[in-house]
Amino acid sequence: MKIAALQMQAVNGDSDANLARIAAAAKEAAARGAKLLIAPELAVSGYGAGEAFPKIAAPAEGELVERIATIARDHGLAIVTGFAEAEGDVVFNSALFTDGIGTNAVYRKSHLYGDYERQWFRPEAPTSVIVSHGGLNLGMLICYDVEFPENVRRLALAGADLVVVPTALPKGASGAFIADKMIPVRAFENQAFVAYVNHCGTDGRFSYAGLSRIAAPDGSLLAAAPAEDEALLFAEIVPSDYATSRAENSYLVDLARRV
Template sequence: MRIAALQMHAIAGDDEANIQRIAAAAADAASAGAKLLIVPELAVTGYGAGDAAFARLASPATGDVAARLSAIAQENRLAIVAGFAEREGSHVYNSALFTDGIGTNAVYRKSHLYGDYERHAFRPGVPASVMVELGGVRLGMLICYDVEFPENVRRLALAGAELVIVPTALPKGAAGTFIAGHMIQVRAFENQVFVAYINHCGADDRFSYAGLSRIAAPDGMLLAEAPAEGETLLFAEIRPEDYAVSRAENTYLVDLGRTG
């Protein structure tokens, strides 16, 4: 399965502009044969929009944002994973939506909120294994800081995920460079899964972003990577069968259950 991922310069607080950008990327991805487009954490609102804008722009899991992204997916005959602010009653969640445009929707809520900025704006989700299947590949979702806790990726791998999708808003700095440059490939290798870690680029009034989006394979190698600066549409082929040798040599999931 061919997938695409947009390292995106979102406009904070402008959901209309951001949805239009996602639509344009979906058209480009589909024309290149992709069956899935991934965009960053809170791509619909922009990560730096702030709590007032998140509250104003938050949409229910079956609301307008989901309907518009589903329509884009249907028009382009691909699935989309996009970060958005989700409203449920009085609560707002930092969420990611999967939609294939033909009736399959799934929402994952970020369980590990990062810093006071997120904790003030959002309610944490309960750690969960949100899974869907696309093109014969089992997909699991996390968001940004979630992937830095190895237990989260391991939980998805044990549940059968073959590709872990991680929309993110990684900031510039030494820690961000290390996470993108080392941790993502380790998460892929230690669980023998693909990991698509897709970031913002540029800056808004609150944050500057590291870029450095990447798609790692089960053997720890990179299938695609973006630079630190600038929008980039990445492509990768997700073929779990190509990594049978890696899984046979690195039997971490099997050996977890062995005591002697």
């Protein structure tokens, strides 16, 4: 299955503008044969929306999610995107999967990063949210979650072929290390594909590292975005192509043997 990853510069607090950008990317991705489009963490609201989160947060079943589902349906692909999710008076930093034709799933970030996120969001207990699409099992995490190896391992043990990670990685030396070193290792040690999809540029509150990556089970990079500017990445996800890697690096099988 071909997937697309949108490295984008979101507009804080402007869901209409951000959804229009995602829709344009969905149109291009579908035209190039992609069956899944992944957008960054809080792409719909903008990661730096801050004080606007309580107002623009939306329920997992409602108008905003239906608008995203409509974009998916109109272009014949599934979408994973970050959004601020409201449940009563509580706001979660969430990721939505929708195929536009009846399958929706929401993952809530479990490991909040820094005082900024803890001010606006409630963490969820670590969970394994996996959906099937195009013959693949997709697991979802958000940004900081992937830096805890047990989160990716949990999804791999649950059968995830591809772990999608909408992120808001900040600019800096540690950001480059995470994108270039940690993400390929997460793929390698779990024998799974990892799509790590970031913002770029600055939104007036934060500056982002860019550096979106799609890594394969052998640790190679299938696609890589630059540090600056928007980009639409593409990669073919074919698990059978990595049978040799899985045979040589049998971590999951050997872990199961010890249980």
